[in-house]
Amino acid sequence: METTTIAALATAPGQGGIAVVRLSGPDAEGLLGQVFVPKGAAAPFESHRMMYGHAVFQGRLIDECLAVLMRAPRSYTREDVAEIHTHGGDEAANGVLNALFALGAVPAQPGEFTWRAFLNGRIDLSRAEAVMALVSASGRRAADAALRQLQGGASAFVKDIRSALVRLLAGVEAVIDYPEEVDEAEAAADIAPKAEALAGRLSAACDERAARLLEEGMEVVLCGKPNVGKSSLLNRMLMDERAIVTEEPGTTRDIVRGSVMMGGLRVHLSDTAGIREGGGQVEKLGIERALNAVQSADLALLVIDGSRPIDDQDRALMRMVQDRQHAVLLNKCDLPGADGLPEGLPVSARTGEGLPAVTDLIVRQAGHPGETALTLARHMRLARLAADHLTAAADAMRDGAPLDLCAIDLTAALNALDEITGERAGEDILDSIFSTFCVGK
Ligand SMILES: Nc1nc2c(ncn2[C@@H]2O[C@H](COP(=O)(O)OP(=O)(O)OP(=O)(O)O)[C@@H](O)[C@H]2O)c(=O)[nH]1
Ligand SMILES: [Mg+2]
Known part of the structure; x- marks a missing residue:
């Protein structure tokens, strides 16, 4: 068992409704009694009961607050723990903390409350990491x-x-x-x-894949021929006019990225240059980036203009994504559809039709890590x-x-x-x- 009593701000610093100062160690109760004057209750404090009162130090009122004592071993660290809930903002909580430090509490190191919980056998290391x-x-x-x-x-x-x-x-x-x-x-x-x-x-x-997706989010790349509506789809999915859209093929040169939450998963969407033969130097470099982005993505969304018959360029792109995680989006489904289209999800960047199905597909592709x-x-x-x-x-x-x-x-x-x-x-x-x-x- 540790002999020191540690104290720290348990909530994020800055503005907020309340701020919580936490104490853990053998002297938590004694220190609480020195800075907190409960209304209608007297020491010894009752464990696990929220009390209303005032934080005071050297005769000066710091704040009106709530406090709770959790006697060992029924606490986060298995030591005596006290929490003082002050008003938010840095002033009140810091006033309480400084009073506690002046009275002998030691500033907690990063993770020290959890460290004590681990040392005292309340949680194992894998749970501390959780x-x-x-x-x-x-x-x-x-x-x-x-x-x-x-x-x-x-x-x-x-x-x-x-x-x-x-x-x-x-x-x-x-x-x-x-x-x-x-x-x-x-x-x-x-x-x-x-x-x-x-x-x-x-x-x-x-x-590993599920773990990486959880931690870093999922990389989804929109790719396809010029002018099929990749940038329009990106903007629609991000609900933001992020990429430039024109009716001229070859509008997007560089990769345009944005992130959005889908089904609780962070998804990083990339819009890429339309892939075609020819074009100037800038466009060629853009196409190279587009191809690289497709290679490293978790999911490639191949966009095809569903209002026009597909051509060799579309077919070449379908072959390119074939051996990767991919889906085909048949965009512009608000227009009359062309004949002989490949299988794919009909969507419209213009009306938003079909986009919920795209979200579902992305979330499904991410998979769910199993219970164990x-x-x-x-x-x-x-x-x-x-x-x-x-x-x-x-x-x-x-x-x-x-x-x-x-x-x-x-x-x-x-x-x-x-x-x-x-x-x-x-x-x-x-x-x-x-x-x-x-x-x-
Ligand atoms: N009717 C209709 N038009 C669309 C749709 N999506 C895009 N467009 C139009 O198609 C044209 C090209 O759209 P972009 O989003 O710039 O296409 P892109 O694939 O990003 O083109 P590049 O950047 O040149 O590769 C624009 O005139 C859009 O308004 C759609 O769902 N329906
Ligand atoms: Mg574009």
């Missing part, structure tokens, strides 16, 4: 994933695999310790497929490492390698799993994780 992911989530989907991790999705999954692995290791060690009682080849034949199955479950839980899927990069790296060791152990057993060599790989897999939950994370790892937190969390 707190961070939740606080910095860039959209509802990212927040949902973080919340699932916070509720133990990832850590329950890892613990489950871990206990299966411990059983395997115990089996291996039994053979090593009592070679006369258990046949080594028989034991290996039993253990190898189990190790492989665990490796499979770990690899399957690493949905790991979504943080550090967890996936370690899960893959564990899977690699498990596969190596299984291969070695099949090749008839001595079991104590296999045990080394199984133990390495176990260590990697323990690093996810923090049971075996080195100080440098813990430092680097908690230092990315914000103060007050």
